[in-house]
Amino acid sequence: MGENKTGFFSKLVQGLSKTRNSIAHGIDAIFSGFSSIDDDFYEELEETLIMADLGINTTTAIIENLREKVKENKIKDPSECRQLLINSMMEQMQLSENAYDFETRKSVVLLIGVNGVGKTTSVGKLAGQMKEQGKKVMVAAADTFRAAAIEQLTEWAHRANVDIIAQKEGSDPAAVIYDAVTAAKSRNVDILLCDTAGRLHNKKNLMEELKKINRVIEREYPEAYRETLVVLDGTTGQNALAQAKEFNEVADITGIVLTKLDGTAKGGIAIAIQSELGIPVKYIGIGEKIDDLQKFNANDFINALFQRNE
Template sequence: MFGGFFDKLKGGLAKTRNSITERISEVLNLAIVIDDELYEELEEILITADIGVETSIYIIEKLKKNIKDNKINEPAQVIPCLKEVIIDILDNDENGEKILKLPKVILIIGVNGVGKTTSIGKIAFNLKNEKYKVLIAAADTFRAAAIEQLEVWCKRADVSLIKHQEGSDPAAVVFDAVQAAKARKVDVLLCDTAGRLHNKKNLMDELAKIGRVIKREYSEAVMETLLVIDATTGQNGVQQAKQFMETCPVDGIILTKLDGTAKGGVVISIKKQLNIPVKYIGIGEGINDLQVFNSKDFVEALF
């Protein structure tokens, strides 16, 4: 990854790094031997950094095994070993692969306030820069501001928007967007959706209906559903993801606001507990600040 973004990633993960890596370094600097007490301290650091209990225990178990297998007895050598364990958790996915199978429809789901509309704008901008032809569907007809916000982003990214009136049927918007995408030979159609988790039945019906429209009208397109989670919510984000997964299939996660939180460890937790890859991470307000997730870069920046 080019230097500029890696530096940004490092900057964006500063709070998380303070809550994980610096504390781990302190513990290891004071440690004389690698023993159970040391492992317990490391586990506690991981849990308090929002990696979650289950994932933290798993990491420490793997770490113990690696340290034993490699006959490591110097506390200073624990960090490289820990990095390997974390990369291993994050790495087993085919990131960025699906984008090449065109045409493609990406459904963006998530509760309100997590940065859904902003993420759509930024993804559109990224794809446009990579010379893909992009179209956006404003299928969150529930919130008037969502349509207006998308219009602003479409102007910034220089992408067309298909919209209806507030309160209209989201599936009808998607239907029109699909017809437009086919007529204009669009590569990627991005669909915004309403983010109402408290009314799960409605949301389920709505997403199912949208899915049916896409399958029926645009069977040649690859369909992908990405869930937007706000990193500042930490483990609550994992719970949110579980609820959405009961509603519809989720192919990947967009994790926003990583730069504003010490809970960046939730990336590891999401992958381990839900087995869904993190596809994009947001580390700033700028239009370039949503980037394709790279596990090695993430772990390097974290440490």
């Protein structure tokens, strides 16, 4: 694990370079540009964070937290605020103890997300990683709206050497889930990962489809541990947040998978989503390779964001 982890951290540092330019450099300029901590100092800081896709609520929470810490510790010099700000950001994004419980239980994991965000790829990568951990994994191609999604997932399943349940394009997603759940139970599968649709422009249909899928799982496999992850494209910034809000209206979301964080300046959205929605970011993707999707670690993320040695 260690080597994989350090490798991912250096990739994170690299992948977040544009975000770092937009956030950390702006913040460091404020720290070195102000000689005292006053309202102007906080205002500049606030503006920098809002511009960096952290959003108003998140920024307000971080700044209020910072003000308290500055008072408590009787800090006078702005440069001493840097670590306090970093700590405030980390506090916005901590995961609960049971964030990854589904990995140790018999579980059904649904991944939802609009086309083009890397949803099917995320299902494939997670399947591969969990298989490597010695789990018995199965994938279900329940995004039957697109033939490409079915083909793509089939390819990932072969690559990861896991079973796949699929039907032809246009078939009923709930029927695919029914087959998958039945097969998962009879083959004693640990984790069933389902690639499901995400057509937000037609929310009513999506809602009905998800309800139907959930009914099937509840009826056929009530003992399964449930996890519902929304996959969002990090490059879309505030738009990703808006999507998360909409998906949260149609499904009981337990976590976020944030993809394509490499090469975007909008990485601050990772902090915003968690803070604005109270839904944790559980995985982040910073590249194409199977292990470029990793569990989210708030401390690593913020530390990578504020790395000084370029």
